[in-house]
Each structure stands twice: as C-alpha cells, then as structure tokens.
Amino acid sequence: MTRSGVREWLPPVAVFVAVLVLWEVSLLVLGVQSFLLPRPSAIASSLVSEWSTLVRGVAFTGLEAVGGLIIGVILGTLCGFATSRWATAREVLLPVAIGASTIPIIAFAPITLNWFGPESLLPRMTIVAVMVFFPVMVNTIRGLTNVDPGALELMSSYAASDRQTMTKLRGPNALPYWFTALRIATTLAVIGAVVGEFFGGPLYALGIYITLETGHSRYPSAWAAIVLACALGIVLYLIVAALERAIMPWAAARESGR
Amino acid sequence: MTIDPTRPEAASLPAFPVDEAPTVVEAVGVGKVFGTGPGAVAALESVDLTIHQGEFVSLIGPSGCGKSTLLRLIADLTHPTAGTLSVNGKPPGRARQDRDYGMVFQAPVLMDWRTIAKNIELPLEIMGYSEPERRRRAAELLKLVELEAFADRHPWQLSGGMQQRVAIARALSFDPKLLLMDEPFGALDEMTRERMNAELMSIWRRTGITIVFVTHSIPEAVFLSTRVVVMSARPGRISQVVDVDLPPERSFETRETEVYFRLVTRVREALRQDEPADEGPAVTEAERVRNEGLS
Numbered sequence: 386m387t388r389s390g391v392r393e394w395l396p397p398v399a400v401f402v403a404v405l406v407l408w409e410v411s412l413l414v415l416g417v418q419s420f421l422l423p424r425p426s427a428i429a430s431s432l433v434s435e436w437s438t439l440v441r442g443v444a445f446t447g448l449e450a451v452g453g454l455i456i457g458v459i460l461g462t463l464c465g466f467a468t469s470r471w472a473t474a475r476e477v478l479l480p481v482a483i484g485a486s487t488i489p490i491i492a493f494a495p496i497t498l499n500w501f502g503p504e505s506l507l508p509r510m511t512i513v514a515v516m517v518f519f520p521v522m523v524n525t526i527r528g529l530t531n532v533d534p535g536a537l538e539l540m541s542s543y544a545a546s547d548r549q550t551m552t553k554l555r556g557p558n559a560l561p562y563w564f565t566a567l568r569i570a571t572t573l574a575v576i577g578a579v580v581g582e583f584f585g586g587p588l589y590a591l592g593i594y595i596t597l598e599t600g601h602s603r604y605p606s607a608w609a610a611i612v613l614a615c616a617l618g619i620v621l622y623l624i625v626a627a628l629e630r631a632i633m634p635w636a637a638a639r640e641s642g643r
Numbered sequence: 644m645t646i647d648p649t650r651p652e653a654a655s656l657p658a659f660p661v662d663e664a665p666t667v668v669e670a671v672g673v674g675k676v677f678g679t680g681p682g683a684v685a686a687l688e689s690v691d692l693t694i695h696q697g698e699f700v701s702l703i704g705p706s707g708c709g710k711s712t713l714l715r716l717i718a719d720l721t722h723p724t725a726g727t728l729s730v731n732g733k734p735p736g737r738a739r740q741d742r743d744y745g746m747v748f749q750a751p752v753l754m755d756w757r758t759i760a761k762n763i764e765l766p767l768e769i770m771g772y773s774e775p776e777r778r779r780r781a782a783e784l785l786k787l788v789e790l791e792a793f794a795d796r797h798p799w800q801l802s803g804g805m806q807q808r809v810a811i812a813r814a815l816s817f818d819p820k821l822l823l824m825d826e827p828f829g830a831l832d833e834m835t836r837e838r839m840n841a842e843l844m845s846i847w848r849r850t851g852i853t854i855v856f857v858t859h860s861i862p863e864a865v866f867l868s869t870r871v872v873v874m875s876a877r878p879g880r881i882s883q884v885v886d887v888d889l890p891p892e893r894s895f896e897t898r899e900t901e902v903y904f905r906l907v908t909r910v911r912e913a914l915r916q917d918e919p920a921d922e923g924p925a926v927t928e929a930e931r932v933r934n935e936g937l938s
Binding site: 533535536538539540541542543544545549553554557560633635636638639 | 718720739740741742744745746748750752754755756765766768769770797799
C-alpha cells in the first residue's frame with residue numbers, strides 16, 4: 386500500500402478500533418445486559434463458533450441482494466432511458482414507476498413468498514429489484530436530460546443525430562448520476578434482502594437467522610449476523626465505488642484536483 | 644482552407660475590395676419575434692446584411708440589441724419570423740446539415756470526460772472522419788492554438804483562456820468556411836483577451852476563413868474586424884456599418900495608432916446615437932487618450 390493509501394485508510398480504521406474498545410469497556414464497567422447490547426468480544430466469539438452457518442447465510446442473502454440489484458438496475462436504467470427519450474414512454478412509465486416506488490415492502494414481501502415459494506431466491510430478489518428500481522430510474526432520467534443547453538446547441542451545430550447526441554453527450558453526462566443511484570441501491574439491496582427474509586426463507590438466511598437467534602435469546606450470534614449484513618453492504622458499496630473509478634477516471638481525478 | 648505553415652501570411656489575405664468575393668451570409672429584411680400576442684418581444688427588425696468570403700465582421704451593440712440572436716439565426720439554432728436568410732446561398736438549416744460553419748460560444752462547452760485532443764476530435768467523430776485523420780487534424784490544431792503540451796489533459800486542468808482556444812480549435816477541426824463566434828472572449832480578463840485577439844487575428848489570416856464575431860467590446864471589434872456592424876436595441880436593428888480601414892497586418896502596436904483611435908471613436912459614437920443624450924462626457928475616452936498622447 387502506498388503512503389497516501391495508508392493516510393487514507395488509517396483514520397477510519399483507528400476510529401473503528403477506538404469505538405470497539407470504548408464499547409467493550411463501557412459495557413463491562415456499566416454492567417449492561419447482553420440482550421440490550423452484547424460486548425464486541427461476545428459477538429466476535431459467536432462469529433467464530435457460528436461461522437459455517439453464517440457463511441452460508443451471507444452467501445444466500447448476498448446472492449439475493451446482488452441478483453435483485455442487477456434486475457432492478459437494468460430495469461430502472463432501461464425505463465429511465467425510454468422515459469427521457471420518448472414522450473409516450475414518459476406518460477406511460479412514470480406513473481407506473483411512481484406507483485411501484487410507493488409499494489409498502491412489508492406488505493408486499495409475504496405475497497412474493499406465495500409467488501415463488503419461501504426457499505427460492507426470487508421473492509427477495511423481487512423485493513430488492515422493486516426497491517432499487519425507482520432511484521435508478523429517476524437518476525438516469527435526470528442524468529440524460531439535465532445536460533448543459535450549450536452542449537446541446539453545440540451538437541446541433543454539428544448536425545449530430547439523436548443517437549450521436551445520446552452516445553457522445555447525454556450518456557456520459559448521465560454516468561455520475563447513475564453511479565450515485567447505484568451507490569444508494571447497493572445499501573438498499575442488502576436491507577431489502579434481509580427484511581424480505583423476515584417473512585420466510587431457508588433457516589440460515591441472515592434475516593431468518595437474526596429473527597430465530599433473538600427469539601432464542603442468543604443475542605451475540607444475532608449481532609454477528611447483523612455485522613455480516615453490514616459487511617456485505619460495505620463490500621457491495623466498495624465494488625460499485627471501484628467500478629465508478631474504473632469507468633469514470635476523469636471524475637475521480639477532478640475531485641482530487643489533479 | 645487547410646493551414647499551411649509555409650504559406651506566407653500575406654498571400655492569404657482577403658483580396659480587397661471584398662465586394663467581389665462570393666457572398667457567404669445574406670440577410671434581407673430579417674426579423675425575429677420571440678413569443679406571440681401581447682407578451683411578444685421583437686428581438687430583431689428588418690436586418691439587411693451581406694457578408695463576403697474572407698471578411699471578419701463584428702456585430703456590436705448594447706445588450707438586448709439582438710446581436711447574438713442574429714448569429715444564432717445564421718447558425719440555424721433559432722429561426723427568423725420575417726425576411727430571408729441564406730448561408731452559402733442555402734437556407735441556414737441546409738447549411739447546418741452540410742456543416743458549413745463552426746461555432747464558438749461564450750462558454751467553451753468542453754466535455755469533461757474527454758481529453759483536450761478528444762474534445763477537438765468530437766465534431767470529426769460525429770462527421771465520420773477516420774481515426775488517423777482525426778488524430779492528424781487534432782495534432783495540427785493543437786499546434787495552431789499552441790496547446791500541444793495539453794493534448795492529454797482534461798478541460799478542468801486548463802485556464803479559461805486555454806479552454807476557449809480549445810473551443811476555437813474544435814470549431815476549426817472540420818475546415819468550415821465560416822466561423823461564428825458569440826462573445827467568445829467575454830469571460831476573459833483584459834490581458835488574456837488581447838492576447839486571444841492577436842491569436843485569432845493570426846488564425847484568420849492564415850486560414851482565410853470568414854468570421855462573424857459578436858462582441859460588446861469596442862476595441863476588440865475594431866482591432867479584429869474588416870467591418871463593424873453597430874446595432875441598436877428595442878427592437879434590434881443595424882444602425883450603422885463602419886468599415887475598418889486599418890492595415891490588414893495588425894499587432895499590439897495597431898492599438899496605439901491614430902487610425903485605430905479614430906475608428907474606436909466612430910464606433911462609440913455610432914453606439915451612442917441611440918442612447919439618451921444626457922449620458923457620458925462629450926469627449927470620448929479614445930479622444931482624450933489620443934489628445935494626451937499628442938500633447
């Protein structure tokens with residue numbers, strides 16, 4: 386790791402470690418019951434002892450989150466593109482999309498179980514896709530339409546076709562908006578998958594596991610699953626951030642003022 | 644039209660009188676009204692103007708005189724509501740489709756995601772030039788605007804003046820016969836602006852291109868132009884056309900000559916004719932400077 390890399394990573398890691406230490410020590414000193422908040426050391430030992438179950442859970446929930454994310458992002462992008470391109474699509478799709486975004490997920494989740502069966506990945510993928518769809522669509526529309534009018538006139542002065550204006554101006558212009566949506570979507574995806582599992586699924590899935598373990602007063606292992614769900618969200622977010630840097634190196638360079 | 648560095652600059656000077664050169668822009672009774680009904684605003688009224696090949700014509704006037712509108716009409720970015728307008732003998736829409744003109748706006752409008760060289764190549768990509776040809780032209784133009792060292796940089800790494808030079812290079816990349824410039828140096832400081840003026844002058848001489856240039860700066864208009872078209876506001880119309888009889892070879896020293904000051908004064912007085920009489924001193928700034936210089 387480079388020197389600047391260390392400088393970038395050291396502060397958050399130091400803060401994280403300090404919080405853990407403070408957490409551990411203050412719970413010990415204040416004598417807080419473990420059902421209120423278990424000590425980090427207890428969570429860590431559960432992580433180790435329950436590892437084989439937890440890993441299966443992370444894999445399952447992660448697959449749901451990623452699958453739903455991909456479906457939702459593709460549909461949201463396509464609908465956003467169509468909406469910004471054709472007036473008819475705008476009139477038809479936008480009300481539907483707004484309607485879809487207002488679906489109460491809690492009420493919707495049990496229905497998806499009836500559709501696909503609780504053991505399938507599809508109920509949670511559907512929930513995640515529905516949650517992710519709207520922010521992606523709205524940001525895609527914004528990115529494709531919120532273009533510098535001067536740049537549009539420039540393209541017009543070159544007698545550029547609609548297609549060329551799309552690929553050379555609107556598309557690249559939309560990328561930062563689209564990635565912002567994707568960042569929001571990754572965190573939503575993990576939440577959607579875990580909450581969706583509260584209503585059914587295989588016993589090792591993170592959402593079910595958390596419900597079962599709290600039901601049996603095994604709080605440290607429930608917390609271990611929560612920690613892994615967070616880690617899953619963070620990893621997905623970092624992947625998106627890396628993808629963003631790879632696809633739009635100019636944006637990262639501009640932000641850092643180089 | 645391509646730039647030949649070995650060609651002596653004087654050889655490509657427009658052959659005066661320009662009246663015999665082919666007509667590039669012709670406006671007859673052109674008018675433009677924005678909106679309809681009682682809220683309608685007349686931006687331009689009965690504008691007659693003929694611009695010949697190789698000319699450098701400046702449009703100058705107070706804000707709201709429709710000088711930018713006139714330029715945008717020529718560019719087919721907006722359409723006249725009266726009169727007829729032709730570019731290279733064609734309707735402006737046809738001329739735009741034929742890529743007859745290059746345009747430079749007040750803002751450079753560069754694409755942040757493209758390098759400087761790729762920004763210059765943008766119109767060439769749209770117009771279907773081959774990649775080697777695009778590269779060749781971009782390199783040539785980077786040299787023309789003296790930005791070879793910045794080919795692989797991104798727009799935000801360049802100063803405002805440099806960005807505007809890129810915009811000029813981009814407009815010239817596909818060899819248009821006509822360059823339309825809408826207050827291209829309006830956002831630059833005075834020093835940079837004068838340097839850009841000198842550079843533009845040299846590009847114009849070397850390419851023999853026809854330039855229509857919108858500005859609100861009198862010194863800039865006089866220094867650059869073969870003709871200055873003075874416009875008045877509400878409704879916008881041409882109030883006077885001043886022929887600039889400066890020598891074609893112009894430099895920083897040109898700005899200190901008697902003829903230059905006389906022309907600046909003439910344009911300023913033409914602009915003042917349309918204003919209320921109580922504004923400004925009787926002696927213009929140019930006259931004052933000249934008198935001090937002579938005494």
